[in-house]
Amino acid sequence: MPGTRRQPYEKVNSQREVYLQVSIFLWTLFLMIILLAAFFFQIPVAASAVITAVLLFSTLVLRIKFKEFYKFRDRGQRTWCATCALYASLCLTGGCIYVYNQSAEMTWDYALVFLFGFLFFTYMAYRSLSPTMVVGNKRMRIR
Numbered sequence: 001m002p003g004t005r006r007q008p009y010e011k012v013n014s015q016r017e018v019y020l021q022v023s024i025f026l027w028t029l030f031l032m033i034i035l036l037a038a039f040f041f042q043i044p045v046a047a048s049a050v051i052t053a054v055l056l057f058s059t060l061v062l063r064i065k066f067k068e069f070y071k072f073r074d075r076g077q078r079t080w081c082a083t084c085a086l087y088a089s090l091c092l093t094g095g096c097i098y099v100y101n102q103s104a105e106m107t108w109d110y111a112l113v114f115l116f117g118f119l120f121f122t123y124m125a126y127r128s129l130s131p132t133m134v135v136g137n138k139r140m141r142i143r
Helices: 014-041 045-065 067-072 074-103 108-133
Strands: none
Touching: 014 045, 014 074, 014 108, 045 067, 067 074, 074 108
């Protein structure tokens, strides 16, 4: 029958979606900051590998478990875009920390610089990725 839905319409629980969005973002951000702290304190490679494995595994599990949220909802698309921006920022900041550690000793001042750099890189990566990753997020010219 044309015009009928195959699946019943699910009422959108906006408060639950906001909670899910915030929880996913904060969990990923928390693990990435722990990983950056591990780079700063130069803890053993095995500990950094465990943190990285937990980060990647949790991202994969969350992506699979909430597949419909990520795929169809505007909040989910924004959450996935923010997660990708966090990973891009982590790679860029981790590379900068590695290069800096080759030539000088890490100080608390530079640790703060790299933390704010990580947050700034995340913001800029999100601003760059969101027009292409989030459906309906294109800027329109005002005439």
